[in-house]
Amino acid sequence: MKLLFLAASVVIAASVNAQPHVHRHRHLRRAAVKRDLLTETVYEPGPVATITVFLLNGQQISEDEVNQGIKNGTLVWGDDGNLSTSAAATPTPAPVPSSSKAEEQAPASDTSKAAVPSTAAPSTAAIQVKAQATSVQAAASSSSSQGPSQTSEPQPSQSSTPSSHSESIDGIDREFPSGQYNCDSIPDGFGAMPVGDAGLGGWIGIQAPQADTAAGYDDITTVPQGSCPGGRCCQPGSFCSYSCPNGYLKSSWPAKQGATGQSVGGLYCNSDGFLELADGAVAKTLCVKGTDKVTIKVQNNLSVNQSICRTDYPGTESETVPVTTQPGESVELACPDNSKYYQWQGKPTSAQYYVNNKGVPEKDACQWGDGSKPVGNWAAVNLGVGYDAKSQKAYLSLAPNAPTNPDAKLDFNIEFKADDMSNQCKYSNGQYLSGSNYDQPQKDGCTISLGLGTLTIILSDQ
Template sequence: MKFNSVALTLATAGSMVAAQHQHRHRHHHKREVVTVDGPTVVEYMLNGQLITPEDVCDGITDGSLAWADGKPAGDPCQTTSSTQTYTPTLAPAKFIETSTSTSTSTSTSTTTSTSTSTSTSTSTSATITVSVPTATSVQSSATSSASSSTATGLDASFPDGELDCGTFPSDYGAIPLDYLGIGGWSGIQYVTLVGELISDIITAVTGDDCTDGAMCSYACPPGYQKSQWPSTQGATGQSVGGLECKAGKLYLTNSDLSDKLCIPGVGGVKAKNTLSEHVAVCRTDYPGTESETVPVSLVAGATEDLACPDGATYYQWEGKTTSAQYYVNPKGVSQEDGCQWGDGSKPIGNFAPINLGVGENSGKWLSIFQNSPTTTELLDFNIKIQGDDLSGSCKFEDGSFISDTGSNDSGCTVQVMSGDAYYIFY
């Protein structure tokens, strides 16, 4: 049975205006899968974490919470308890932090606070028309069967070989992307190993699962990036990444780098949305499927971290340093639409007009460039790089890329000499 996830976003009252590597490979795709819609799951999110309808109702009533995108059709205060249960395994489709300052905090903090910059809430969701076990029983069962130790999010060491392949490791900091329809994973690759190289890669499509022989990749919160990929890579230069499903269990593939699933980048790079509409920024799942499925979702006025990989320690392609690549969708495009493979009918997803390049390689380098040769479509807003100490200037404004050396139609790059740098959407 498939559940449709509907995310209704909340903000703390008064804080709604808050805060690669370029080569691309064509993979073989599996069969087409027909998906049948099922019951609707309504989820309420506060700072990227799910919140119960009761807490929503209490917050709306006492004025401590407000709707971030306008009042929805459904009213949690009128939902009857007989048709309402909570399932923490059904995770939100997007992560949104609200803050009144330019600094942000990770949305996976386990501490609840009323502060507008750090408040989080228990991760639950409300199923409206289907009776399932309570949140307590579901979580208890999942924890006892998945791991011999109690997870603590980003700080938890992954229990190698303990979790079933059908269990998405959200307790260990990974962010589930349910809208992709592959069990929360950001990408799944079914690989064939010949000698010390992977000779063939089949990329999962909607409805597929993380099964034996698969590499199962995952997204991390803004400012963090996955730590796992195998030393064995594609025979013709394809990248492969994620956890390995072996004998029904999930295993680390790069424990020498970290036993934590998500690791921070070098820091100091952020995106700030000064527009009145949402902007979906999508990082490529790299190493992995190289589809732009890893989301950084910016509501109006928000500021989020962009993970900047350290070239000396992060993934290297054929011995060469790699960077992170982000796709910038037109304003108003949702994360669910923008952060997945597109069909070219709209300038979204892999057809989004603009790419951002972020990397550390003998200096921190930031770029803005046209998504060529995929599209000549122009982005419908401007982007500029601002910082404490930059080597020069770089912006995309009114259809042109402008730097200290003039303007062009391809792109520009600057080095961050010190301090923080921001991609400003305006």
């Protein structure tokens, strides 16, 4: 689920996740476009009384999204002909933004809540909606929300507590001993951060491939969020994803990925019920620091708390990695070095963040939304961050959350500040601005590169 944009040297891939939303990650430097930018479409065959639309969880999505979701296993056609999410499959990857629309996530023991592997379906099938019909229910949900409201976001809360990700973590550099910790909970003392809001016993995403083929994992089931807040979601045969402290990224994912381009990530729960670093892990520790070439920070100059949420990538690609700041607080953002971190089909990737309105509680900001409010995957702005080893520059971008919620606007301003920036980039009063005097409005967002030093992302009231 993704799509932002970065400099010309950055490329992105988009995917449909197990929700009616498209994330965006970017593959840096001349990587091929994984798929085109999706646009919402209503098909009108002519002046007749029938319009073909696709509805999922009460939300209209495009045929491209349907086709891609069926292809990668995140959507299925039910026996009743209704379209539903396969909480079973994972989304395809994607990285940081480019201002030219270039390219950049065993079922649970409670099988009643684990999704079933998706099955093939005609890619051209559609839900036929008569002009007189008032609604079409999606099989996966009884939700009838028709889109995000620009005025229904949560009210700012002065009492929201800061994310524990801001705390220093003991054991961050300690090697993880595979096969010694059971899968019931996230191992303590190695830097990994439990996230309770996902309702997965501290994990941020759990994927269980049902098929292991020469081309990769297939029929990948995903444990639905909220299935087991007390734990025991991570079952043998699953990849269980976890969060790391601010400035750090998880190190573990399998060398073999999804057969149709899905990303898979996390610790592996072996047949004996013990956790192992996956065979594609880039370190012996659970967490790795972002690039040491530059430092990216967020400075909260707002009057209330604010949450920026990173996607679980590789993995479920849900925006479940929280970075929450309090007024006056400054924290580091993880900036992956594309020569040392996850590569999607041989192409380098970067990190994508969702920027929520101020005052939105972390538990709402860093979870899947239903479209009724501009929060979570419906947040107004995407932030792309990555370091390109070839050009020896970091790239950062701000962009609308399109096509999911392109008209949403933040209730505060964002500005990049650094000594060695290639350009100016600012979000002010709903506009993306570049140019030396911020005199160049950019409809699709703005991107900068950074050679050395520290870049601060300043959040300020309008």
